[in-house]
Amino acid sequence: MKSRLQATGLVCWLVLLLATLLQPTEARAHAFAPSLLELHQQEGDQFAVRFKQPTVRRSGSELRPILPTSCEAAGPAQVEPEGTGLVATWSVRCADGLVGQSIGLQGIADSQADVLVRLQWSDGRSLRHVLTAEAPAFVVPAEESSWQVFRGYGLLGVEHILFGFDHLLFVLGLVMLVQGGRRLLITVTAFTLGHSVTLALAALGLVHLPSAPIEALIAFSIFVLAVELARRAVDRESVSWLSRSPWRMASGFGLLHGLGFAGALSEIGLPEGDIPAALFAFNLGLELGQLAFIAAVLILGKALHRFEHAVLRPDASSWVWIRQAHVLAPAYLIGCLAAFWTFERVLG
Numbered sequence: 356m357k358s359r360l361q362a363t364g365l366v367c368w369l370v371l372l373l374a375t376l377l378q379p380t381e382a383r384a385h386a387f388a389p390s391l392l393e394l395h396q397q398e399g400d401q402f403a404v405r406f407k408q409p410t411v412r413r414s415g416s417e418l419r420p421i422l423p424t425s426c427e428a429a430g431p432a433q434v435e436p437e438g439t440g441l442v443a444t445w446s447v448r449c450a451d452g453l454v455g456q457s458i459g460l461q462g463i464a465d466s467q468a469d470v471l472v473r474l475q476w477s478d479g480r481s482l483r484h485v486l487t488a489e490a491p492a493f494v495v496p497a498e499e500s501s502w503q504v505f506r507g508y509g510l511l512g513v514e515h516i517l518f519g520f521d522h523l524l525f526v527l528g529l530v531m532l533v534q535g536g537r538r539l540l541i542t543v544t545a546f547t548l549g550h551s552v553t554l555a556l557a558a559l560g561l562v563h564l565p566s567a568p569i570e571a572l573i574a575f576s577i578f579v580l581a582v583e584l585a586r587r588a589v590d591r592e593s594v595s596w597l598s599r600s601p602w603r604m605a606s607g608f609g610l611l612h613g614l615g616f617a618g619a620l621s622e623i624g625l626p627e628g629d630i631p632a633a634l635f636a637f638n639l640g641l642e643l644g645q646l647a648f649i650a651a652v653l654i655l656g657k658a659l660h661r662f663e664h665a666v667l668r669p670d671a672s673s674w675v676w677i678r679q680a681h682v683l684a685p686a687y688l689i690g691c692l693a694a695f696w697t698f699e700r701v702l703g
Contacts (some may be wrong), residue, residue: 390440390470392420396477400448407442409501418463418470421492423456425449430646459562460490469514471507473624475689484624485510504626509631512640515619516648521696522612523648524689528580530652531685532587533601543649545602549609550616551638557617558625558634566618567700571614574696581690588683616641 390408397403408418433446449456453474460470463486470486474495484493485507516522529546533539556562582599597604616637625633 359573383492390418391473392458392470393473393475394422394447394453394458395475397446400450400452401595402426402447402449402453403444404447405442405444407440409435409440417465419461421457421459421461422447422459423449423451423453425451425456436645453495454497455494457492457494460486461491464488464490469510471511481626483507501629501632504629504664505632505636508636509640509643512642513644514640515616515637516641516644519615519619520629521577521693522645524614524692525573525580525608525612526645526648527652527685528577528584528689529601529605530649531584532580532598538601542601543645546609546612547642547645549606550613550641551609553610553613553643554616554620554638555634557614558620559630562614564614566615569611569614569618571697571700572611574693574700576611576692578690578697580604580608581686581693584686585683585690588686589649 374690393403393405393407394404395405404420404422406418406420426447426449429446429448432443434441434443436442451539458472463470472484472486472493474482482495482498483504486493488509526543526546529542530539533542553562557564580597587598620634620637
């Protein structure tokens, strides 16, 4: 009976983790999902086009820019790798300009990722717009409203946290370590404050750090948390500094994660006229996505607990094994993934 209950707990937690975190394997740990389409006016009716999309993307998906019918290519596209993506560049002549014309992307629904469109005119005007599966095209307005900027960057923030599997693993570890209540609220708030500070500083250009070591340290922070979870599962009487003050650990590691968020935000840039609103909206989107994930984990965990009580009816001695299984299984899975990402990012 005891071994059967332990195995059930392991299977349930693994299914929970695999269903919520391990999306299709093409999605790497911290790949920023949105692609970027840029049109920059050179002179007259000539525009330089730059289209960047992630190298690692959903299998079978193919994005294709749809420019206004009045735009004609002035030459073949040049494609080359850049960081974690592929960049295609070419020139077009748009006889009727861009204002009032439709720009879109084919294949957004298959890729399950949004696309940021950035337009830049020679007189200094600029515009940003987010294309989604529900709205894969838009008509270029004369100028973008503040609400459109706020909404677009908020959507990008939500998407980034929900596709940032390493960040979600860290948040899941915090939920498991603190296990609900007021301490969880304080710990998650500390993590939020930590990454909000460094996100703002880096996005505003006040802090400049290379992304490669930051990404490796983010993965290592997850590994440290996984080790603490495994230790707690084996010896609940032992109390470490991480267990006594999880909010300090969360705020410290939050500073690292904020730099990771800033690296993603730097890929798309901030609108010059609405930097505060865009930065606030992106950070708000991160928090809303994070809170939605925490709520889902707590609800599923409570449902699993009720299932064990109602269906399995374990005796008191069996709960020790069940508790260990519920913590050890995800702790080892999180630790293995974090260790792999750490070595991958260091060697890469």
